[in-house]
Amino acid sequence: MSPGSVASEAPEGQGACGVPQRRGSDATRERILEAAHELFSARGFDGTTVKEIGARAGLTDAALYYYFRSKREILDAVWRIPEAQTLRDVPPGEVISPEVLDRLIDTMFDGAIAQDGFLRLVGRQVLARDRTATALRNQTMAAWRGYLRRHFETGFGPEESEEMADSLAMLILGVYLNTQIDHGAALADVFREQAFRDRVKSMAHTMFPLGTPGASERPCAQ
Numbered sequence: 001m002s003p004g005s006v007a008s009e010a011p012e013g014q015g016a017c018g019v020p021q022r023r024g025s026d027a028t029r030e031r032i033l034e035a036a037h038e039l040f041s042a043r044g045f046d047g048t049t050v051k052e053i054g055a056r057a058g059l060t061d062a063a064l065y066y067y068f069r070s071k072r073e074i075l076d077a078v079w080r081i082p083e084a085q086t087l088r089d090v091p092p093g094e095v096i097s098p099e100v101l102d103r104l105i106d107t108m109f110d111g112a113i114a115q116d117g118f119l120r121l122v123g124r125q126v127l128a129r130d131r132t133a134t135a136l137r138n139q140t141m142a143a144w145r146g147y148l149r150r151h152f153e154t155g156f157g158p159e160e161s162e163e164m165a166d167s168l169a170m171l172i173l174g175v176y177l178n179t180q181i182d183h184g185a186a187l188a189d190v191f192r193e194q195a196f197r198d199r200v201k202s203m204a205h206t207m208f209p210l211g212t213p214g215a216s217e218r219p220c221a222q
Contacts, residue, residue: 029067029077032057036074037118044125045075045132078118079136092150098210100151101168102201108144108172109197113188120180120187144169155210164208171207175200 035056039048050071054064068074090103112119125133145165152161176187183190190196 028057028059032059032064032067032074033078036078037121040075040078040125041121044128044130045136046130050074075132075136079115090151092147092154094154096151096155096210098205101204101208101210104148104151104168105172105201105204106197109191109200112172112176113191116188119176120185123177123180141169141173144172167207168204171200171204 032053036048036053039052039056043052048071050064050068051061053071053074054061057064068077090100090107094100122133122136126137145162148165148168149161152164156164179187179190
């Protein structure tokens with residue numbers, strides 16, 4: 001396929017009844033994202049331009065901008081903050097308990113597995129002082145804390161919930177970094193092991209007073 005032929009793949013931006021649709025073909029979008037990932041890995045986020053991504057994907061500038069309006073849009077599509085998105089699968093509608101805590105930990109591990117390659121890339125770029133990578137890491141940690149805090153608030157006050165959310169987020173981050181150092185590309189296999197998860201859950205259970213009197217009941221309305 002020639003670079004100039006890509007625009008013909010893209011359908012109209014509006015579907016039936018004027019409902020917005022994602023522009024362009026999924027195959028071309030994935031090619032752009034794969035090219036972006038390769039370049040981010042080789043040159044870092046700050047060192048990669050939109051023009052270079054288009055060239056790697058075999059697209060003209062106009063064709064690339066049909067799919068993504070900026071490098072930030074490309075980066076967001078590659079990143080997607082998978083852990084924060086999957087945490088939504090554990091809605092904070094029930095009082096925080098050891099069982100809910102276990103589900104949250106499993107969900108964060110599953111998200112890390114799904115995005116392991118990109119997380120390792122972010123880690124390398126943070127060490128290289130890439131500002132975009134640092135911002136991505138901070139964005140992810142903030143998203144983790146926000147969702148975790150809502151869960152802890154079902155059984156604890158605002159300040160205590162904030163501290164507990166920070167502690168759990170830092171625990172999982174520490175486990176991730178240590179496992180990455182010890183096992184490298186085999187990290188995902190380690191995270192899938194039930195015995196490994198059980199050890200981390202045991203650590204979390206000792207950190208938080210869940211299931212103690214008063215922690216399993218919602219505060220009474222005043």
